[in-house]
Amino acid sequence: MIPESHPRYESLLTRELIVEGIRNGITSMQGLIAQGRGEAFDYLIGEKTSTCALQAERVTAAMLLLAKRPVISVNGNVAALVPGEIIRLSDIVNAPLEVNLFYRTEERINRIIECLRSLGAKKMYTKSDGLIPGLEHERAKVDTDGIFNADVVLVPLEDGDRCKALVEMGKSVIAIDLNPLSRTAQCAGITIVDNITRAIPNISKFAEELKDSEKDELLRIIREFDNKKNLNNSIKEIITYLSNHGNLMPP
């Protein structure tokens, strides 16, 4: 339906992928809007991984490798866009997956679990017997063995409220969020300002490189990272992008 001649052909094809996720009952319609927000911010960083995102991705790999009870949270967009990549990361760093939806329905949760299992996911937390304090009931549900009890949680594309609630539980929260100003980006312990389609494979690559490193070396990588500074650099990259493009249009 989209002509190949269209200049935004590739971006439109990615949209098709997530629209397909809706047809399969994996993505929510609100998730589509969230995808659009991400597209806009990705556009403003030039649709490539910045140096600061790459640093945050390396630190994330170190954090996941050092964690005692790491969990990777999966929502509808993650399952539609990077199902294979998230399973691969889960295997490499030994962090089980837990499905966690903003617009939660048991049906959609089960579809995503089935989809991930069919693609080879082995370790998953699938109960909903715990509640994150401070959140409205449906949004608070988690697995007591999984996110509830985790020390490090990777939340790609998380809501600001839930990110904050997880931080307040004392967890190390790693967020992937293309908007460096978002509440999620600002309250997470580590913020990766990058598209998940690039971020997840990057974290996996770093995790493989760091897998046999000494604990002290991993700790050093984490200690040297300053999330606030990194976030500010992400904002500066957008400003540079806008300034350069503004100059293309002489007054």
Place this chain on the structure above:
Amino acid sequence: MIPESHPRYESLLTRELIVEGIRNGITSMQGLIAQGRGEAFDYLIGEKTSTCALQAERVTAAMLLLAKRPVISVNGNVAALVPGEIIRLSDIVNAPLEVNLFYRTEERINRIIECLRSLGAKKMYTKSDGLIPGLEHERAKVDTDGIFNADVVLVPLEDGDRCKALVEMGKSVIAIDLNPLSRTAQCAGITIVDNITRAIPNISKFAEELKDSEKDELLRIIREFDNKKNLNNSIKEIITYLSNHGNLMPP
């Protein structure tokens, strides 16, 4: 389903409006993603009408009042978000509406026409007997009495390709687009960088103020406007917003 306590409650409610548009067969799923892109850029201008947007809105009112054969193009998102407001503008400036979809199906075209008629739209162009040169067949379809023959076309939320094709036909194209860097924003004769929910009522307000003005006065308003300069100012506003928010986070 969304708790009132959620800090982004209003923005989430607007999303519901457009999700409702999908359930009614008015909005496309790709339109939801486009809405998300818009949300992101709106966020970056502080979710309010800037001084430069207000200027472009006033010039738009003057252009529509001066036009001989003005047409207002309506797509699925416009119909879902501002159906009443677009009909009101159509009445004030005497510019008929024409439904024009990126993902065109006759069924959706007819649903939108029915929806607009049920809300009181009188003047509409509903044929599809003309083709805009240079576009793939389905996307080229227009009414020969409407957009094909128009001198001024208001395209809220238009695709870059189609905007360019309309400009190449020699029409004065007025675009409403929250992304000042987009191809649509950059190729239109007048670009309003604002949310359509604010832009359409603003244009109507200016049209009412200017309705009885002399032709010379309207021409003067148009002549004094510099779209490139205005667009550059819109980009600068985003940079200012980002810089201010970047400063909220000391390194």
